[in-house]
Amino acid sequence: MSTAPASRPTRRAAGLGTSVFAEMTELAVRTGAINLGQGFPEDDGPREVLAAAQHALAHGSNQYPPLNGTRPLREAIVRQRLRRHGTRYDPETGVVVTSGATEAVTAAVLGLCAAGDEVLVFDPAYDSYPAAAQLAGARCRRVPLRPGPQGFGYDPDALRAAVTPACRMLLLNTPHNPTGKVFTTDELADIAEVCVRHDLVAVVDEVYEYLVHDGRRHHALAAFEGMADRTLTVSSAGKSYSLTGWKVGWACGPADLVTAVRAVKQYTTYATAAPLQDAVALALDRYEPWTAGLRAVLRSNRDALADCLRAAGTTVLPAEGGYFLQADVAGTDTPDALEYCRALALRARVVAIPTQVFAQRPDPYGSLVRFAFCKSPRTIAEAVARLEGHV
Numbered sequence: 094m095s096t097a098p099a100s101r102p103t104r105r106a107a108g109l110g111t112s113v114f115a116e117m118t119e120l121a122v123r124t125g126a127i128n129l130g131q132g133f134p135e136d137d138g139p140r141e142v143l144a145a146a147q148h149a150l151a152h153g154s155n156q157y158p159p160l161n162g163t164r165p166l167r168e169a170i171v172r173q174r175l176r177r178h179g180t181r182y183d184p185e186t187g188v189v190v191t192s193g194a195t196e197a198v199t200a201a202v203l204g205l206c207a208a209g210d211e212v213l214v215f216d217p218a219y220d221s222y223p224a225a226a227q228l229a230g231a232r233c234r235r236v237p238l239r240p241g242p243q244g245f246g247y248d249p250d251a252l253r254a255a256v257t258p259a260c261r262m263l264l265l266n267t268p269h270n271p272t273g274k275v276f277t278t279d280e281l282a283d284i285a286e287v288c289v290r291h292d293l294v295a296v297v298d299e300v301y302e303y304l305v306h307d308g309r310r311h312h313a314l315a316a317f318e319g320m321a322d323r324t325l326t327v328s329s330a331g332k333s334y335s336l337t338g339w340k341v342g343w344a345c346g347p348a349d350l351v352t353a354v355r356a357v358k359q360y361t362t363y364a365t366a367a368p369l370q371d372a373v374a375l376a377l378d379r380y381e382p383w384t385a386g387l388r389a390v391l392r393s394n395r396d397a398l399a400d401c402l403r404a405a406g407t408t409v410l411p412a413e414g415g416y417f418l419q420a421d422v423a424g425t426d427t428p429d430a431l432e433y434c435r436a437l438a439l440r441a442r443v444v445a446i447p448t449q450v451f452a453q454r455p456d457p458y459g460s461l462v463r464f465a466f467c468k469s470p471r472t473i474a475e476a477v478a479r480l481e482g483h484v
Contacts, residue, residue, distance in 0.1 A: 109224055117434065117444050126442040127468075127476045129398075130434075132270070132416040135469040138334035139383050142376045146339075149368035158367040160359055162190025162343065169374035170343050173381075177302075178313040180321065186348040189355045190370060192362045193340035194300045194329040197354060199225040200361070201296045201325050201344065202262070204353030206231040210261040213293070215247060217451030217458055219270050234260065235453045238272055240419065240461065244411040245274040249283050256287065262294045263287070265314060268301035268414025271451050271463045275309050275413040285317040288324075294350065295324045300342070301415040303333040303384040306392050309413055315346070325350045330373045332416070333384055341365055341373045391416070394466040394473040401477045402464070416467040419448060423460035430462045441479045 114131055121128040137143060161167060167184040174180045182188055191197040198221065206212060208230030214222050216235035223233045234255045238245040265284065267276040276284070288295050297314045305311045315324040329342030342365075344354050376383075395418055399409045402420045412418035427433040430447035438444050448461035466473060 106228075109227065114220075114446070117438070117446060120435070120438045121444040124438050124442055126438045126444045127472060127479065128444045129465045129468070129476060130444045130446040130463075132332075132465045132467055133337045134335040134467045135472060136335060138330075138336045139376065139380045142334065142336070142372050142380060145375045146369050146372035149371055154368040154371065156367060157364045158190075158370060160355060160364060161185075161188065162365065163367070163370040163374070166190055166341075166343075166370040166374040166377075169377040170345060173377045174313075174326070174345055178316050180313060180315050180326070180345075182345045183348070187351055188343060188345050189351050189358065190365050191342045191344060191354070191358060192365045193331065194298055194327050194342040195221050196340075196358065196362060197327040197329075197342050197344040198222065198264070198296060198298055199228070200354045200357035201327070201350070202226055202231065202264070203229050204357045205294055205296075205350065206261050209259060211257060211259040213252075213255055213260060213263040215265065215269070216453055217271055217448055218264075219266055219298070220451060222264050222266075231261070232259075233453075237457070238269070238274065240272075240410055240421070240457060244413060245269070245272045247280070252284070252287055256291050256293075260291060260293060262296060264296045264298070266298040267314075268305060268311065270301070270415055271417055271446070271448055272419060273410070273412035273415055273417050275305055275311060278312055281312055281314050281317055285314060285320050289319040293323070295320060297324060297326050299326060299328045300332045302328055303381075304388060304391060304416070305414040306388065306395070306412065311414065322347050323350075325354070330376055333387075334373075334376045334380065335387065336373075336376075339366065339369045339373070341369050390470065391466060394468065394470060397473055397477055398464055398466050401480050405480065407462075410461075412466075416465050417463050418466060420445075420462045420464060421460050422462055428460050430458070430460050433462060441482070443476050443479050 117130040167188045171184045202225040206229045210231040211234045212226045216237045226233050236252050302311045325346040327344050331337035408421040410419040422433045446463045448458045449455040452458045
């Protein structure tokens with residue numbers, strides 16, 4: 094008789110389950126498919142930044158860095174935020190370096206929300222946001238982003254109706270994953286007004302801040318009236334500099350909000366990879382122009398993929414920023430997005446993600462499919478060739 098203890102996951106952990114990314118990645122491996130489901134690039138960032146990390150590895154930067162992050166990186170983050178957005182932070186009390194933006198967001202939710210609190214998110218939402226709320230014992234209140242010919246928009250009245258006395262936080266991602274939406278200045282002003290009126294903390298995930306397309310601009314919510322003292326801004330080097338495996342992110346804000354993140358981080362990862370931090374500081378200070386070349390590649394990839402999907406009879410929504418475009422497969426012979434993605438992997442050997450898995454309910458996303466265009470041009474060309482013969 095076995096004496097092994099029974100598995101006893103908590104209700105919070107058990108409810109998280111296995112993500113669709115795991116299913117689709119396994120399907121990609123099993124079928125030899127091109128994986129346009131997960132948002133990771135294939136080409137590395139600036140060579141000089143890679144060399145700086147290698148130098149740090151070889152010259153003793155291999156022990157614990159400070160909990161807040163190395164001083165050079167914190168100062169570079171402060172300079173970047175002031176240069177790009179006009180927002181000022183204290184490198185000692187207003188910045189904490191994290192193991193990726195996901196840790197920053199999760200630590201913020203755990204540090205600032207209590208059991209029974211509510212967190213406003215726009216639906217569909219990146220999957221780690223509701224998971225973080227669940228781990229904190231909080232609950233997401235979802236405001237739907239509605240797809241349309243001009244992209245995704247939300248109803249301001251729906252945002253206001255979602256606010257209850259239990260709401261503690263608004264969690265915003267712009268540019269937005271999975272929709273590709275870039276929130277406009279009018280929308281951000283509206284969101285700021287709601288936060289101020291209801292005394293909400295705003296946690297803003299800006300990991301795609303450099304990757305805004307077609308002449309649009311990214312605007313920082315922290316720069317809007319009344320928001321400086323209630324906004325925690327999160328970003329990372331992963332998306333901007335094609336260094337997703339480094340997992341170097343950060344959170345900036347007033348000292349009380351940063352302290353809450355730091356309090357959680359010290360008992361999870363404690364510190365983030367020391368030899369990578371000064372290299373990221375170099376990227377922020379000297380290689381911002383490099384991101385223009387990355388944007389150009391992404392736009393070319395996006396347009397090639399969009400043209401192919403339109404020719405196959407799908408409706409492609411505007412991809413305003415980030416790594417992803419949304420295709421509506423309602424007019425195809427497989428209008429359910431989940432079944433479409435499973436069939437696509439088998440017949441075209443291309444993997445994508447059904448958008449409904451990011452949402453509380455399938456409607457109105459049941460026919461939408463998210464494709465990642467952050468791969469190399471060679472990979473996108475091969476994916477287009479496969480799609481042209483099988484969709």
